[in-house]
Amino acid sequence: RKEVEQDPGPFNVPEGATVAFNCTYSNSASQSFFWYRQDCRKEPKLLMSVYSSGNEDGRFTAQLNRASQYISLLIRDSKLSDSATYLCVVNIKGYSTLTFGKGTMLLVSP
Amino acid sequence: EAQVTQNPRYLITVTGKKLTVTCSQNMNHEYMSWYRQDPGLGLRQIYYSMNVEVTDKGDVPEGYKVSRKEKRNFPLILESPSPNQTSLYFCASATSKEGTDTQYFGPGTRLTVL
Numbered sequence: 001r002k003e004v005e006q007d008p009g010p011f012n013v014p015e016g017a018t019v020a021f022n023c024t025y026s027n028s029a030s031q032s033f034f035w036y037r038q039d040c041r042k043e044p045k046l047l048m049s050v051y052s053s054g055n056e057d058g059r060f061t062a063q064l065n066r067a068s069q070y071i072s073l074l075i076r077d078s079k080l081s082d083s084a085t086y087l088c089v090v091n092i093k094g095y096s097t098l099t100f101g102k103g104t105m106l107l108v109s110p
Numbered sequence: 111e112a113q114v115t116q117n118p119r120y121l122i123t124v125t126g127k128k129l130t131v132t133c134s135q136n137m138n139h140e141y142m143s144w145y146r147q148d149p150g151l152g153l154r155q156i157y158y159s160m161n162v163e164v165t166d167k168g169d170v171p172e173g174y175k176v177s178r179k180e181k182r183n184f185p186l187i188l189e190s191p192s193p194n195q196t197s198l199y200f201c202a203s204a205t206s207k208e209g210t211d212t213q214y215f216g217p218g219t220r221l222t223v224l
Contacts, residue, residue, distance in 0.1 A: 032211070034212075041198075042217070043200055043215035043216060043217055043218055044153070044213075044215050045215070046212050046213070049212075096158065096160060096166070096208040096209050097143070097155055098155075098210070100152050100153040101152065102150070102151070102152035103152060
């Protein structure tokens with residue numbers, strides 16, 4: 001199985017809020033993990049890779065929990081420009097493809 | 111500028127009229143892929159290619175063909191389009207040959223089949 005599950009949202013938050021998304025994956029052979037961002041009707045773009053030890057890029061923090069098979073994305077101090085759909089993406093060992101979740105929509109309001 | 115380009119960006123056609131969506135990348139990537147995106151279904155892979163003359167089926171290949179005669183180009187061919195192929199299509203290329211690392215997407219082609 002290659003499923004990647006995400007809460008579709010939308011998550012409605014005010015500017016400055018902290019928001020977190022989780023994503024679960026079903027295949028224990030998953031070996032690479034990413035978060036992509038997609039603006040409405042635009043192409044997905046890599047936001048960040050997710051490393052086993054967790055990693056941070058400015059206001060964004062990604063975590064991986066292999067035991068429970070989920071990854072998370074934390075966004076601090078939300079900006080209006082963070083409004084987008086966030087896609088959880090997984091590569092399963094042995095597959096030359098990426099498996100995309102259906103995305104979580106974030107709406108940041110003034 | 112490193113990019114993936116697709117043409118056309120928008121297309122309205124009729125059932126059964128063959129069409130080709132072109133995709134080109136200037137990053138010298140070996141891996142290229144086609145996806146379709148539909149509401150509630152997310153991104154689904156149609157075909158991918160790990161090198162010239164090497165193509166493989168993705169999750170939803172029915173009704174589509176591809177070719178990889180040159181490294182930079184990966185056209186998507188619909189021999190006899192049907193209304194269920196109305197969708198938003200993305201081409202992508204990847205830094206790793208297996209496509210398991212960062213994928214760079216084209217701007218998308220919105221196809222409507224009447």
